[in-house]
Amino acid sequence: MKREGITFYMIFDSDPHDSEYVGDHFMFREYMSGFTGSNGILIVALGSAGLWTDGRYFIQAERELSGSGIDLYRMGERGVPKITEYLKVSLKDGDVLAFDGRLLPAKKGMEYKKIADEAGASLRPDVDAAAVVWTDRPPMPADPLIVIKDDVAGESVPSKLERVRKVMAEHKAGAYVLSHLDDIMWLLNIRGGDVACTPVALSYVYMTADDAHLFIRDSIVTDEAKKHFAAAGVNVHEYDEFMTFMKEEIKTAARDSGAIHADDASETNGGADKTGAHTVMLDTGSVSYAIYAMITGAGVKTADVINPTNEMEAVRNETQMKLTRDVYIRDSAVLTRFLFGVKEDMKNGEALDEYTLALKLDDMRSKITGFMELSFDTISAYGPNAAMMHYEATEESHAELKHEGMYLVDSGGQYMGGTTDVTRTIALGPVTDEMKRDFTLVCVGMLRLADAVFLEGCTGRNLDILARGELWKRGVDYKCGTGHGVGYMLGVHTGPQNIRYKFNSDMNEAVLKAGMTVSDEPGVYIEGGYGIRTENILEVIDMYDNSDGHFYGFKHLTKVPIDLDLIDASYMEPRDIERLNRYHEDVYDSLFPYMETDDERQKLMEACRKL
C-alpha cells in the first residue's frame, strides 16, 4: 500500500459475478483476516484494519479475529458506523481509496466513488492485492460444463437470445453485458461446477443484435458443449479475455459514434445513438464496477436495466414445471423415508446425532436419479440449535438427539430437472403444549398462504400476512422473509419473486406470475428453547380469468407429511383442518408408489391420516 500510495484498501467477500456463494478461489477476505463467515468486508488502513460483519457472526468473528489487530465493526449495533459512514469520516483530502473493482457491483462502486470525491480523495478501483499477496491461492475448480438439452430446458438458446434482444431493442441498446452466473447458465442452457451447491460456471456474456459471445474457461468446455454453442451461434472465448475483448468493442463503439457525429453535424445526437448501436445495456446492481467504469470511462452510453434474464429464468415453461414436479416427488419421498427412520430409531433407543443424520440424509438424496449435488448445506438441528436459522452441525460440534422435543431438518438437492428445498420439524418424544401450539400455528400459516388466490399485480407483500397472521395475533414474529424464489438447477435462493411483508429499498418487489416457484416457510424461533420451520415450495398457477381480472393461485410442489404428533387441532379452523387433510391426501397419493416396503407404506398411511 505504501509503495502504491494507497491509504485505504477494501477487501470484499465476493466474486466478479455478484454470486450468493463464492468458490475458495475468491475467499481473499478469509485468507487475509482469518474470519470464515459468509458476510464481511475488510478495510485495511495504513495504521489499522477493520472488519464489518452482521449479527449472525459477532461471536465467531470476535474469536477468529482475536490477536489479528483487526477491529470488529458490529453492523447494526447502536453507535457502530456503517462502511460508508466510516469512509466519510476517515477519508481526507489527498487520500487514496483502492479496491479490486471487479469484485463489487457498479452501484456500490459509484457510492464509494462519490464518498471519495466529496472527501477530495482519489479512487483506484483497479488494485488486485490478491495477485500480489495471495501466493497459495486455490485454483478454480475444473468440473466440465453440462449441456442442458431442449427437452429439459423447454426452450432453445436462439429463442432465449431473441427474447433478450427484444428487451435490448425496447431500451434502444445495441449491446448487452451479462455477468450474473445463474442468468448466463439459463440463457445458454448450460450448467457448471465452479461454485459449491450452485451448478454454475464462471462466465460472461456480451451480445449484440447479431452476435453472442460467451467468455468461459476453455478447460471446462467439452466437445458436446462446443457443438452446442456452435449450433446456437454463440462464439466462445477464454474467460480471462473478457476485459480485453470488451475494451476493443467499447473503443470501436466510441470511435464509430464519434465518426458519425463528425460526418453529420446537423444531427446533434448522432444517427448511431438513435438506433442504440452504441448504448450498452447492463444492470448496475449486478455487473461489476470495473466493467461499468470501463464502458462509461470510454464515453459510451449505458442503459441501466435490471437483468431481464432474471425474470425470464423465474417464469418456468411447462417442460420445466413437469420435470420439477416429478423431481419434488422423488426428493420428498426420500426425505419422508429419512424422517420415518429417525422416528423409528428414536423409538428403538438408538443413539443419533445431528451430524451423522445430515450425512445420512445427504447420502440418501445423492442416490436419487438425476442428483447433481446438494442445493445448500443441510441444516440438521436438535432442540435449541433449531432456533438458529443458519445452524450447521459439524463433526467437531453437534448435539445428540434425545427422546423428547423437536428435530428440524432443512435440506435440498440439485437435480437434472429441478432444485429442491424443504424443511420439516418432527417430534422425537414428549413435547410441550407450547411447542404444539407454535407448530400448529406455523402449519396453519404455511397452508393458508399456499391456499391463497390473488389478482394479477400482487406481490409477496400482499400475501405475507396469510402466513404470519396467526402468529402476529399472539404477538409473535419470525425475523426473516416468508419465502424466496427457487432456481431451476440453479441457486436455491433466486429472484425476483419473494414473500415478505416489508421490502428494503434495494430489494426488487416482483409481481407474482404463473410458472414462478417460491418457498413458503413460516417459523417460530425461541432463543435457547426450540425452533420450528415448515417449508414447502409452491408453484404459482393460473386460477380464473374473467371480467374482474386474472387470478392466480398456488400448488404445493413439496409432498412430505407434516408431523401430526405436533398438531393441536384446537388452534385450527375447520378449513385449516380441511387444508391439512387435503394436503396429506395429496402427499399419500404422490408418495405411495415410492414407498418400498409394507412397513413404509403403513407409516405413510399413518402419517397422512385424516384429522
Added chain:
Amino acid sequence: MKREGITFYMIFDSDPHDSEYVGDHFMFREYMSGFTGSNGILIVALGSAGLWTDGRYFIQAERELSGSGIDLYRMGERGVPKITEYLKVSLKDGDVLAFDGRLLPAKKGMEYKKIADEAGASLRPDVDAAAVVWTDRPPMPADPLIVIKDDVAGESVPSKLERVRKVMAEHKAGAYVLSHLDDIMWLLNIRGGDVACTPVALSYVYMTADDAHLFIRDSIVTDEAKKHFAAAGVNVHEYDEFMTFMKEEIKTAARDSGAIHADDASETNGGADKTGAHTVMLDTGSVSYAIYAMITGAGVKTADVINPTNEMEAVRNETQMKLTRDVYIRDSAVLTRFLFGVKEDMKNGEALDEYTLALKLDDMRSKITGFMELSFDTISAYGPNAAMMHYEATEESHAELKHEGMYLVDSGGQYMGGTTDVTRTIALGPVTDEMKRDFTLVCVGMLRLADAVFLEGCTGRNLDILARGELWKRGVDYKCGTGHGVGYMLGVHTGPQNIRYKFNSDMNEAVLKAGMTVSDEPGVYIEGGYGIRTENILEVIDMYDNSDGHFYGFKHLTKVPIDLDLIDASYMEPRDIERLNRYHEDVYDSLFPYMETDDERQKLMEACRKL
C-alpha cells in the same frame, strides 16, 4: 385568446387548495362547458375544444356536451390520448399554452411546462379567464369561522406550530407555505363553511421559525376567532393579500440571500442557506403552480416535502379519539333506528323511495347533538342502483323500493367531535342465495380485516387481502380500494393512510399508526343486478410491544347491526361467526342506551342475536 396571443387555454375543475370538493365559486369548467361531473378538464384551442373525463361520466358528458362543439375525450379508453399526450402532439413551436396557475398543483404545472418547453411553445401560467368571461360568478360562501377549543382539538395551536417547525428545521427550511385547507384547519384549530360537506375555510398559511400568518377572508373571522388567533400568536391577513405578501417575503429572502453571498465570497453557498433561512418548505403535490413558480422564479430555494400536517392530522390524540368514539355511537344509533324503520315500513307495505329515504335519514342525523353538516351526499340505492358506487338519487330520478332484494345506504355526518361514514346493506324481503353468499363473504372480509394484528411498518397493502381474500377465492373483486382515512371534522376522505392492494405511483403508501382511523368497506357490485357494501370505520390501536416488535390492531368505531337476514353461515368459519357475534354484542351494549322505545330495544336485541 386571440387578443392575448394564446393558442391553448386549459380550464381545471379545482380550487387553489387542491380540495377534493370545490365550491360553486370555482366551477368555471362547468360554466364554460355545461358538463356537471366532478372530474373533467377542458382545453380550448383556437379552432376546437376538448373535455377529458373518466368512465363514471361518459354517458352524462356526451349528453351535456351535445351541441356545444366540445369534443369528448374518454379517459382510459383505448386510442384516446391523455391530456399530456394531446399537448405533446398539438403544441407547436411558437404556440402559447395558458392557464390559471393558482388552480393546479405545482407538480402538474411542471409537467405541462416541460411539454411546452420541449415543443418550443411558451407557457403563460397567469391567465385568469374566469375574471374576464364569467360575469355572473357565484360569490364565495360567508359562513363564519368556528373555533375548536383545546378540549375538542386535544392540542393547542402553539404546540402544533412547534411540531411543524421541527420538521422545517429537519429540512433546513426557514419558511413553510401551506395551502391545503384540511391541514390549515387542523393546524389552527378552526373550521369553516366554504366547501360543501367539508368544514373548511379558504385560506393560506405562511410560517417561519418565529411567525405564523393566516390569510383568510376577514368577513368570516369572528371576534372569538380574532381572540383565538391573537392568543396563539397567529397574524391574520385578508385572503386576497396572500400573493402580494408572499412576493414581498420572497423578494426580501432573495435579496438577503444575495447580500450575504456578496459579503462573504469565501462561502460559496451563503451563510443563510446553511441555516435555511431562505429555503421555503412546500409540497409540490399540493401547493399551486402559481406559488411554486413565484418562489423559484425569484431564485429562492424550495424543499419539496409532503405536508407534515397531513400525517399529524391523521394520528389522533386521546381527546379526539374519546369524542370520536362517542360521536360514532350516537351516529350509529340514528342509522340503526332509520334502518329499523325502513324494514318495518316495508313489512307494513308502505311506499318508499330512495330519494325520500335519503331526506329522512339526513333529517334524523341533523338532530344529533353537535351535528354540523353531512360529510357527503347520502347514497340511498335500491337494487341495481346499488351496483353504481357513486349513485345519487334525485327528486327527478330515483327508484321505488320493492318488497324484495336489497337496499344500500352510505352516509355520514360532520359533528363537533368527529366525522362519520358508514354503509349498510339490508334485505327488504326475499333475497337470492347468491345475494346471501355475497353479503356473507363481504361481512366475513370486513370483520377479518378489523380483527387483524400487524407489526409496525405495515401499510394497507399488507392487510387488504384479509378483506378481499374470500371474494378472490371465488374469482370476484371490487374495483376500488378497501379503505380510506377519515378526517376529524374534516374531509371524509383523508390521507395519508388507506387500505389497498395496489398503489399507483402518485399515491402515498402510509405506514399505519395508532390513532389513525380508516374505513373498512369491501363490497360486491353486479352491474344491472345488485350492490353490496358493508363499511365500518376502524381505529388503529396498540396491541403488543415485546422483543418481536410493536404490534397494532383495530377497534370498530361504527356500531350498526349487520343484517342477519342476509347471512348464510355456511360461508363462515367458526371464528367468523364468533367475530360477528362479538361485534353484535358490542353493538348491543353501545346502542342500548340510545334506543328510545321498547319496540326499538326489542328490535335491537333481535338484530344483534347470537348466531
